[in-house]
Amino acid sequence: MRIGIPRALMFYRYYPFLKTFVEGCGHEVVTSPPTDLRILERGTECCVDDICVAVKAFFGHVDYLKDGVDALLVPRLVSVEKREYDTFTCPKLIAAPDMVRFFPHRPPLLLEWVLDVKRAPWWWGCLRLAVQLGAMPCRAYEAYRAARKEQARYEELLQGGLLPHEALEEMAGVSCTPASGGRKGGPPGGSGMSGAAGARGGRGMVGESRAGAGGRRLCPARGDSPGGLTVAVVGHPYLLGDQLLNKNLILWLRQSGATVLANTAFGAEELEREANLLPDLSWTYERELLAAASLFTRREEVDGVVYLTSFGCGPDSMVMEMFKREMLPSGGKAFMEVVLDEHSAESGVRTRAEAFVDMLRYREAKRAGESAGAGAGTGGRA
Amino acid sequence: MRIAFPHMGNAYIPLRALVESLGAEAVVPERPNAETLKRGLLHAPEFACLPFKVTLGDCLNALDRGADTLAMVCGMWACRFGNYGRVQHMILKDLGHEFDSVLIGRENVGEVAEKFRSGLGPGVFRRLPGALAIFRCKAAAVDEMERLARWARPREEKYGSTDALLFRYLDLLDGADSLRQVRELRGSFRDELLSRPLDGEDGVTRIRLVGELYVLLEPSLNCDLLRRLGSVFRVEAHPVLSTYRWLLGPLWLDPRIQLHGYRARRRTRPYLPYVLGGEEHMTISGILDARRQGFDGVIHAYPLTCMPENICRTVIPSITARTRLPHLGLCFDEHTSPAGVETRLEAFLDLVRDRRRIQTGGLGEQGDVMAGDVSAAAAAGGGRYPLCRSGAGG
Numbered sequence: 001m002r003i004g005i006p007r008a009l010m011f012y013r014y015y016p017f018l019k020t021f022v023e024g025c026g027h028e029v030v031t032s033p034p035t036d037l038r039i040l041e042r043g044t045e046c047c048v049d050d051i052c053v054a055v056k057a058f059f060g061h062v063d064y065l066k067d068g069v070d071a072l073l074v075p076r077l078v079s080v081e082k083r084e085y086d087t088f089t090c091p092k093l094i095a096a097p098d099m100v101r102f103f104p105h106r107p108p109l110l111l112e113w114v115l116d117v118k119r120a121p122w123w124w125g126c127l128r129l130a131v132q133l134g135a136m137p138c139r140a141y142e143a144y145r146a147a148r149k150e151q152a153r154y155e156e157l158l159q160g161g162l163l164p165h166e167a168l169e170e171m172a173g174v175s176c177t178p179a180s181g182g183r184k185g186g187p188p189g190g191s192g193m194s195g196a197a198g199a200r201g202g203r204g205m206v207g208e209s210r211a212g213a214g215g216r217r218l219c220p221a222r223g224d225s226p227g228g229l230t231v232a233v234v235g236h237p238y239l240l241g242d243q244l245l246n247k248n249l250i251l252w253l254r255q256s257g258a259t260v261l262a263n264t265a266f267g268a269e270e271l272e273r274e275a276n277l278l279p280d281l282s283w284t285y286e287r288e289l290l291a292a293a294s295l296f297t298r299r300e301e302v303d304g305v306v307y308l309t310s311f312g313c314g315p316d317s318m319v320m321e322m323f324k325r326e327m328l329p330s331g332g333k334a335f336m337e338v339v340l341d342e343h344s345a346e347s348g349v350r351t352r353a354e355a356f357v358d359m360l361r362y363r364e365a366k367r368a369g370e371s372a373g374a375g376a377g378t379g380g381r382a
Numbered sequence: 383m384r385i386a387f388p389h390m391g392n393a394y395i396p397l398r399a400l401v402e403s404l405g406a407e408a409v410v411p412e413r414p415n416a417e418t419l420k421r422g423l424l425h426a427p428e429f430a431c432l433p434f435k436v437t438l439g440d441c442l443n444a445l446d447r448g449a450d451t452l453a454m455v456c457g458m459w460a461c462r463f464g465n466y467g468r469v470q471h472m473i474l475k476d477l478g479h480e481f482d483s484v485l486i487g488r489e490n491v492g493e494v495a496e497k498f499r500s501g502l503g504p505g506v507f508r509r510l511p512g513a514l515a516i517f518r519c520k521a522a523a524v525d526e527m528e529r530l531a532r533w534a535r536p537r538e539e540k541y542g543s544t545d546a547l548l549f550r551y552l553d554l555l556d557g558a559d560s561l562r563q564v565r566e567l568r569g570s571f572r573d574e575l576l577s578r579p580l581d582g583e584d585g586v587t588r589i590r591l592v593g594e595l596y597v598l599l600e601p602s603l604n605c606d607l608l609r610r611l612g613s614v615f616r617v618e619a620h621p622v623l624s625t626y627r628w629l630l631g632p633l634w635l636d637p638r639i640q641l642h643g644y645r646a647r648r649r650t651r652p653y654l655p656y657v658l659g660g661e662e663h664m665t666i667s668g669i670l671d672a673r674r675q676g677f678d679g680v681i682h683a684y685p686l687t688c689m690p691e692n693i694c695r696t697v698i699p700s701i702t703a704r705t706r707l708p709h710l711g712l713c714f715d716e717h718t719s720p721a722g723v724e725t726r727l728e729a730f731l732d733l734v735r736d737r738r739r740i741q742t743g744g745l746g747e748q749g750d751v752m753a754g755d756v757s758a759a760a761a762a763g764g765g766r767y768p769l770c771r772s773g774a775g776g
Binding site for chain 1: 427428429430431458459460461462464465466468469472473476489653654655656658659660686687688689690692693695696697699700713
């Protein structure tokens with residue numbers, strides 16, 4: 001069977017796991033190309049109108065994939081950790097397969113991968129998926145082990161400072177961003193559809209506008225401009241990894257001369273330790289974002305924090321307010337909130353990124369002038 | 383202890399009774415209005431849903447009136463409503479207001495009890511059963527009065543007479559301080575309402591109202607939807623949710639509410655098998671049962687960016703296509719104008735009534751065309767913004 005996995009939402013968190021698992025069960029995995037304008041437009045057309053842009057893109061990918069595959073695999077993430085109180089993910093992730101099921105142009109067969117750690121262990125959802133895929137339990141077990149290993153490797157790459165899409169490229173060995181160096185490759189693992197995908201992806205506007213941008217730069221956490229400015233970007237992996245949705249924000253920040261850190265680079269333990277100091281939050285992913293943002297505000301080398309969110313994101317509207325009101329004032333960091341929707345323009349995001357870095361530079365210069373004038377080496381940035 | 387709580391429809395009547403019989407003073411600000419919303423908007427996050435903004439404005443009004451304790455419900459849900467109290471109180475404290483915040487939830491019962499004990503003295507728990515009794519009694523009375531008024535509005539002879547009566551009795555109810563008085567008021571409201579001459583029109587159109595709790599129940603937020611439907615459009619509107627349900631459900635004071643909730647969850651399972659934290663089960667089961675319960679159409683009201691209701695919206699078209707029931711989605715945000723809502727209601731109700739006339743054989747030849755799918759005409763124009771659609775098309 002050819003099984004499609006839409007390149008949106010939780011793709012950027014669990015794709016290596018799902019791909020290895022499904023392939024281990026003896027099926028072929030096909031993904032949609034990186035979001036392009038046509039996919040986004042299609043998603044906007046067929047989805048309800050006031051949902052967040054990432055879900056719209058998700059529907060665009062479902063629509064793109066539905067004809068070329070035998071089945072569509074959609075993860076359902078109900079809870080991803082166990083705590084003394086109830087934990088959830090965003091309702092849209094909980095109900096993603098339902099939304100697809102009642103989608104007017106639904107795929108021929110819908111497979112679900114349920115992750116509800118609160119009630120059943122991680123492997124339970126995999127076993128259910130394996131049954132749906134028709135794999136024997138021993139084979140599924142092998143696939144599961146390989147998939148966990150692959151997922152661990154992906155998380156290691158993320159912690160090494162790669163952004164989700166960069167890490168996915170690295171793992172697949174195939175370049176899959178529409179913009180890196182004029183290549184028209186297909187999606188990783190997308191053997192049958194790569195031709196169509198490449199053609200479709202290549203026509204996207206992002207590819208053209210980024211043709212001379214110098215390609216991707218790996219390892220943002222390494223700090224490749226010593227003494228320069230450092231900007232921390234906090235956002236969901238599906239926004240950080242999708243260059244059409246975030247309108248290349250990271251690229252524009254880097255081009256303006258800043259080193260970019262992202263919240264995906266934090267390890268689970270580090271986030272957990274920080275989150276325990278913060279108020280309880282029932283959304284696990286947002287709890288991680290809040291912890292990451294809080295860590296960034298306390299880091300010495302970070303000059304500014306950018307919070308990336310999409311319009312209508314329910315959890316973020318609360319979490320960002322908590323962050324702005326509770327953590328930001330104590331850290332003394334510059335802060336920018338970038339709200340994305342399907343009308344966001346690349347030039348708008350670029351202007352804001354450049355202005356933000358300029359402002360940081362000005363602030364830095366002013367501070368340097370002040371400390372030089374005072375003659376005292378107080379040294380504190382905050 | 384001067385306790386304030388946000389408005390939600392007529393919930394202030396039982397809540398005031400509860401707080402006052404516990405021995406505290408209840409601060410009830412004026413009913414939310416445009417000014418309240420404007421105050422809330424100034425400080426609320428941009429894309430929090432409308433209930434957040436209105437209740438924030440309400441809290442500001444209450445603080446102006448001298449409240450020193452703000453109470454709000456909180457919880458660990460997937461819907462963001464569980465965090466409203468915390469974020470609102472954070473914003474208010476940031477603005478420089480000083481108050482004691484009481485967040486009532488399943489997770490912190492002990493903490494809340496301790497706060498009440500320290501604020502009101504150790505006798506507070508002795509007074510609790512009595513307070514709950516009057517709370518329940520008043521909530522039931524409000525619920526019955528609202529239900530009778532919804533029935534009477536489309537049948538009233540003089541425009542607005544039902545509401546005049548309802549408001550008079552609600553004020554009396556608010557002032558009542560014994561169970562007997564409440565029961566008497568309940569009876570005399572019923573008698574007075576039913577003794578009036580009624581417009582003997584048969585076959586009043588019946589509409590099922592589903593959607594987000596606060597939008598359904600707070601008249602200032604939904605452009606007075608219930609009253610408008612009843613008095614202006616002469617429609618009997620039945621919301622699936624009520625203040626009574628919401629107030630008494632979590633307290634286990636009425637087992638019928640729990641049973642109804644379980645049933646709704648069971649009905650919803652084929653569509654949304656997992657709990658999303660909002661009222662999605664009431665919405666879906668309300669629409670599923672609407673045809674059987676003899677409703678002519680469904681109105682789905684929700685605030686902009688509401689997460690559970692938006693997920694329901696992806697499911698609803700396929701349900702209404704199957705049950706062949708016209709449905710209208712009404713989205714409310716701070717820019718919603720009553721005129722826009724009225725126009726949409728008018729168009730929708732025209733369609734619903736025409737369809738009903740056709741189905742009962744009132745119309746001749748055109749009937750065949752229209753009986754098929756009445757809302758096809760309305761849906762034809764709206765691809766991107768489907769305000770009224772019963773087909774599965776997008």
